[in-house]
Amino acid sequence: MRILVVGGGTGGTIVANSLARRLSSEIREGKAKVTMLSASHRHMYQPGLLYVAFGQMMPDELYRDQASLLESSIVFEVDPVEEFMLDRNQVRTAKGKIHEYDIVVIATGSRIVPEEVPGLAEGAETFYTEEGAIKMFKSLRNFAAGRVGIVVGVPHKCPIAPVEVTFSLHDYFRSRGIRDQVHIKYHYPINRIHSIENVAKWARPEFDRMGVEYETLFNVSEVDVEHKVVKSEEGTEYEYDLLISIPAHRGMEAIEKNELGPDGWIPTDRHKLTMEGYDNVYVLGDTTNLPVSKTGSAAHFEADVVAENIASIVKIGAPVTEYDGKVYCFIEAGHDRATYAMFNYLNPPDLKPASKPMHWFKMSYNKLYWASVRGLL
Amino acid sequence: MSETKIIDARNTFCPGPLMELIQHMKKANVGDTLELLSTDQGTATDVPEWINKVGHEMISTEKIGEDWHIKVRKIK
Numbered sequence: 070m071r072i073l074v075v076g077g078g079t080g081g082t083i084v085a086n087s088l089a090r091r092l093s094s095e096i097r098e099g100k101a102k103v104t105m106l107s108a109s110h111r112h113m114y115q116p117g118l119l120y121v122a123f124g125q126m127m128p129d130e131l132y133r134d135q136a137s138l139l140e141s142s143i144v145f146e147v148d149p150v151e152e153f154m155l156d157r158n159q160v161r162t163a164k165g166k167i168h169e170y171d172i173v174v175i176a177t178g179s180r181i182v183p184e185e186v187p188g189l190a191e192g193a194e195t196f197y198t199e200e201g202a203i204k205m206f207k208s209l210r211n212f213a214a215g216r217v218g219i220v221v222g223v224p225h226k227c228p229i230a231p232v233e234v235t236f237s238l239h240d241y242f243r244s245r246g247i248r249d250q251v252h253i254k255y256h257y258p259i260n261r262i263h264s265i266e267n268v269a270k271w272a273r274p275e276f277d278r279m280g281v282e283y284e285t286l287f288n289v290s291e292v293d294v295e296h297k298v299v300k301s302e303e304g305t306e307y308e309y310d311l312l313i314s315i316p317a318h319r320g321m322e323a324i325e326k327n328e329l330g331p332d333g334w335i336p337t338d339r340h341k342l343t344m345e346g347y348d349n350v351y352v353l354g355d356t357t358n359l360p361v362s363k364t365g366s367a368a369h370f371e372a373d374v375v376a377e378n379i380a381s382i383v384k385i386g387a388p389v390t391e392y393d394g395k396v397y398c399f400i401e402a403g404h405d406r407a408t409y410a411m412f413n414y415l416n417p418p419d420l421k422p423a424s425k426p427m428h429w430f431k432m433s434y435n436k437l438y439w440a441s442v443r444g445l446l
Numbered sequence: 447m448s449e450t451k452i453i454d455a456r457n458t459f460c461p462g463p464l465m466e467l468i469q470h471m472k473k474a475n476v477g478d479t480l481e482l483l484s485t486d487q488g489t490a491t492d493v494p495e496w497i498n499k500v501g502h503e504m505i506s507t508e509k510i511g512e513d514w515h516i517k518v519r520k521i522k
Contacts, residue, residue, distance in 0.1 A: 223469045228460050260495050264462040266488070286499050288468060303499045317472075331473065360458040360466050396460065414457040 070101045070383045073170035075150050075160065077107030077135050079115075079442060080354035080368030081176035086444035087376035089140035092383055096142045101383055103142065104170075106162060108149035110135055113199075114438050115365065119230065119401075122196035122205040123237050131199065138442055150177075153327045155347055172349045172379055175335060176372070177324055179226055179355035179363060183316035186222070188292030192299070193220070193314035196234065208311060209241060214250035215310030220289045220299055222317030223258050226355055226363035229400050229410070231255065231315055232263055232272050236403035238313075239279045253280075254307055256287035256299075265410055267420045268400065275402065289314070318363070320356045334358035339414070340391040342375050351375045362396045369441065370395040399431040407431045450479040455489075456513055463489045464496060467518070471502065474520045479505065482516045489514050 070092075074085045085105045095101035111132045120126035136145050152161040153175075160168050181197045183190040194205040217238060221231045235255050242248040255262065255276065261269040262276065262283050276283055288302040292312065300306040319325065320333020329335045329344075336345040337357035344350040353375050354368035361367050371392055378388035394414030401407050406423035407430070421427075440446050453470050455463035463484035470480055482493060490507050493516050497504050505517035 223465055223472070224461060258468055259462070259464045260492055264465050265460045286496055288500070360453075360455045360461070360463075362460045394457070410460075412459050417459050 071171045072103045073173045074105040076176035078178045079365040080372045082442040083372035084376045085143050086140050089142050091380035104144040110147045118196050118202045121202040124206050128199050174351045176354045177321040177356050179318040181316040182319050186289050188294045192292035192294040193312040195314050216252045217311045218307045218309040219255045219313050221315045225315050225318050228362050233401045240403045254282040256284050258288045260285050265418050267418050271420050366397045452481050454483045456483050456485045464492045478520050484514045
């Protein structure tokens, strides 16, 4: 059984490692093989980008060598897929190699597309790339007073990031003693300040307490870079001195070019995690079209399900479990406190009060992540 | 001919039904009809609030069993 994992991010790495462990005897006996194709020899811990943007982490701390995170039985190649030939059970890579598979797992993630909004790439800082996070830190460091706007595109990965960056901005300017000279305004696309109702209910009084202004039903239509004005589809606008954006995302270009799904979001069964129309194509992480949070935790729980099912298909010829929509997200709340949101398709998130121990747990997880992607947690 | 796109956001909490609708509205063509499915009671008021503010068209809001079926049309 030839299993191909396309994508070396959180989901791809967890599924590959889990499969390598579950199928260790089959692999040793030559009855199974796990191959991973990735665009990079490095693995990035993406939640760390927010810390880089505030000077709390150095960029090199974001990365580990991908090969060092993988079970030794996994065949790993830095050679991204350029063409998917799903009807032939084949992919073609950038180096021109054809890989045949029996089962493929597509875990290619997502990318920001600020260029979708006129002026956004030029006018706004973003911490969603290494380069952007470093640039944002330098802009923050040079910022002495004025109006800071936060705007959010749809869809985006890490749904809690808008709230977290707002808390971080408040704390950062306070620590520099200039918070009273900075006007912070948060803008959000729907009619409350966060998509999760309980997060919105919890965060709103916090925003009031911090003196953060907010406007809901604000979907960015354009940024007038010359005059420093961000405008919404809904007809309102905000004059800024510093604009921070969480841009809209799409799936990776290869997914779009191969027309696997509109905007690179692959049609995926929400329980089986198979691509619509293909029993031997699994999809997990950001690149699914599921109405589920695009987060590392969702990718992790999806990877657990996919690994268990592929292993059971190898061993007994049938899948044994389903994805229940589980997501678990830390929420940094400022002042060294944190809480979390845990939910699935049937159970809504129920937030506990923010606490210091949960913040310490999140700090620990920034290091434990490397054990998590090895499939050890 | 305009197409009706079904957006199944039933039993989801994040990003949630309205955010899913906004995402699909961005990509729809003018004249397209979108039908949002949701199990969240709030969607029945959230969607018209946004549609009216942004300037698209509300077609209908209907509850069938446990599910809300909300049809809107992209106007601009």
